[in-house]
Amino acid sequence: MLNELLFKFATWLDGFQSSTNLHEALYAYGWVEGTHVLTLTLFLGMLLAIDLRLLGVAFKELPASTLIERLDRPMMIGFVVMLISGALLFYAIPVRSTQSIWFRVKVVFIIAAGVNALLIRNMTRASDMSWDNDPVPPKRIRVGAALSLGLWILVVASGRNMAYDWWDCHKEMPYFMYWAAGCVNEMAAFE
Amino acid sequence: MTANTLGKVAAVCSIVIIIGWGVYWGVQVKDTMCLLEASTAEEMPECMDDL
Amino acid sequence: MDIVFIFEWLDASWLSDLARTSAGLFSMVQAVHILSMIMLCGMLILGDLRMLNVVLTGVPSDVILQNTKKWIYIGLVGIILSGIYESSAIAMKLATNSFFWAKMAGLAMGIVFMLSVRSAVYSRAPEVIASTGPKSDAVDAWVVKLVALANLFIWFSVAANGRWIGFS
Numbered sequence: 001m002l003n004e005l006l007f008k009f010a011t012w013l014d015g016f017q018s019s020t021n022l023h024e025a026l027y028a029y030g031w032v033e034g035t036h037v038l039t040l041t042l043f044l045g046m047l048l049a050i051d052l053r054l055l056g057v058a059f060k061e062l063p064a065s066t067l068i069e070r071l072d073r074p075m076m077i078g079f080v081v082m083l084i085s086g087a088l089l090f091y092a093i094p095v096r097s098t099q100s101i102w103f104r105v106k107v108v109f110i111i112a113a114g115v116n117a118l119l120i121r122n123m124t125r126a127s128d129m130s131w132d133n134d135p136v137p138p139k140r141i142r143v144g145a146a147l148s149l150g151l152w153i154l155v156v157a158s159g160r161n162m163a164y165d166w167w168d169c170h171k172e173m174p175y176f177m178y179w180a181a182g183c184v185n186e187m188a189a190f191e
Numbered sequence: 192m193t194a195n196t197l198g199k200v201a202a203v204c205s206i207v208i209i210i211g212w213g214v215y216w217g218v219q220v221k222d223t224m225c226l227l228e229a230s231t232a233e234e235m236p237e238c239m240d241d242l
Numbered sequence: 243m244d245i246v247f248i249f250e251w252l253d254a255s256w257l258s259d260l261a262r263t264s265a266g267l268f269s270m271v272q273a274v275h276i277l278s279m280i281m282l283c284g285m286l287i288l289g290d291l292r293m294l295n296v297v298l299t300g301v302p303s304d305v306i307l308q309n310t311k312k313w314i315y316i317g318l319v320g321i322i323l324s325g326i327y328e329s330s331a332i333a334m335k336l337a338t339n340s341f342f343w344a345k346m347a348g349l350a351m352g353i354v355f356m357l358s359v360r361s362a363v364y365s366r367a368p369e370v371i372a373s374t375g376p377k378s379d380a381v382d383a384w385v386v387k388l389v390a391l392a393n394l395f396i397w398f399s400v401a402a403n404g405r406w407i408g409f410s
Contacts, residue, residue, distance in 0.1 A: 026227055034405040040276065041401070045284020052313070059309045062301065070298050074291065156280075157273040164269060194366050198381040201363045205385075205392035208351065216399055219344060223406070 003182040010098035013091060022092040029092055036085040043078030044152055046071045054120070054145035056136030063132045068124070101167045101181040106158035113151040120144040246337050252326075253333035261331035268331065275324040279404075282317030283397050285310035286356070290390040293364055295371055303372040307364055318353070336407070345403035352396040363389045 013019055022028050052058035053067045090097045097103045123140055131137050137145075167173060169183035178186045192200075225238035252258060261268055291297040292306045329336055336342040368380035371387075 026231065027224065030405070034402060037276070037405060038398070038401050040280050041283035041287060044280045045287055048281060048284050048313075049288055049310075058313065059305070061305050061309075066298070066301065070301075071288075074297055153273075153277060156276055157270070160273045160276060161269050164265060166265070192362075194379040194381045197362055197366060198385045201359050201381065201389050202385050204355070204359050205388040208355070208392045209388075209395055212348070212351070212396065212399065216344060216403075219340060220406070223341070 003179070003184050003187075006098050006182055007095070007184045010094040013094040019091055019094065022088065029089075032085050032088045032092070036082060036089060039078050039081045039085065040156070043075060043082050044156075046075035046078065047148070047152065050075070051145040051149050054137055054141050055149075056134075056142060060135035064137060065124075065129050065132050096168070097162070099169050099182050100162050101177070102158045102161040102164075104181070106155055106162070109151050109155045109158060113148060113155065116144060116147050116151060120148070249333040249337035252330045255330060257327065258330040258333060261327055268328070271324050271327045274320060275328060278317045278320030278324060279401060280317075281313055282321055283401060285313045285317065286393065286397055289364070290394050293367060293371060293386050293390045295387075300373050302374045303364065303367060304374050314356075339407060341403045341406040345400055345407065348396055348400040348403060352393070352400055355393060355396060360389055360393050 022032070049059065050067050050071055053060070053062065053064050059067055090103075120141065123144065127138070131141070136142070165171065167177055167181060169178070169181060169186050173181075173183075173186075175187065175190055178190065221238070222242055225236060225242060228236045229239055261271075288297070289307050289310050292299075292301070292303055298306060363381055363386055366377070366379065366381050367386045368383050369376050371383055372380075
């Protein structure tokens, strides 16, 4: 049922002229995609610095809170640009994106990374940052930071794989894959 | 090297890079965009005269 | 200087065969290339934004710069190795691609600039930027910022050219 809903939504978006224009224009899509990839260096670059500190592997002379608080703004600026450019990329090719198993996996990982970030934030607040000046933070924080890096690596890899058509709907796949990718027409025609 | 000399060398290098590389790269991007346009357009775009 | 023979060699190598055969492995190497870029450029950006006095102001700059060094080198190694692997799959096409050459020129410029001018100037940044205590022999603040901008520009062009290779 969710697959049907998502497919309807994507098809509705696909109907807009601006969606087609964005996809087919000579440069527009390229600029948006280029912005999306390059802004990664700002967004995930700042996150990398924070996570390396939380892992106790770099910037050990600085209090962890300094990096977390002071790098938050550039990181969030990067994140907003990623969201906007990502939304535009989705809007340009809504049906294929919705039915891309890699896009779905990417969204799941992004949500997981967000939840992980919230958990880390709660942990730091609960602990009153008593470990702030310790070169190596407590184990729970380090696990959270490692998870953060791991999840974002998976986000980047999934995003990269979206370009490949290994599991596109037009390919012959097991029913489970059609369901996972939301290939509603192929699911209906399976028998 | 004194700070004064280093400052001058660094400033010159930086300006040459920003302006020189900027212009070179800008022209390259412009020409490529022109070629892209020409490959998909029905008539030759005006930019082809500047290539 | 005719270096096309390097690309011809690469094109006929076992590396090229491997790169062209397994799409799954290729995409993983591409992901490594992007992640290396995040590490390399991210750490460079952190240092440059610090020296522009835009982030982490007041935090001693030598702490930031010292800590980013190791990750810059790791990112550089990762990006070069993954880049060679990716290049081997389309070696002959790249040999005549102007954006590829622009990217390589930018990369060479970036590495040399980073190791020479950027490193020297940042280590002699004035107190108002560096926050490391009064210095007797410091360069002017505007020079430090100009160097930061030049570095950001070079590496931006390397990354952007990387994307343009795909479009040309």
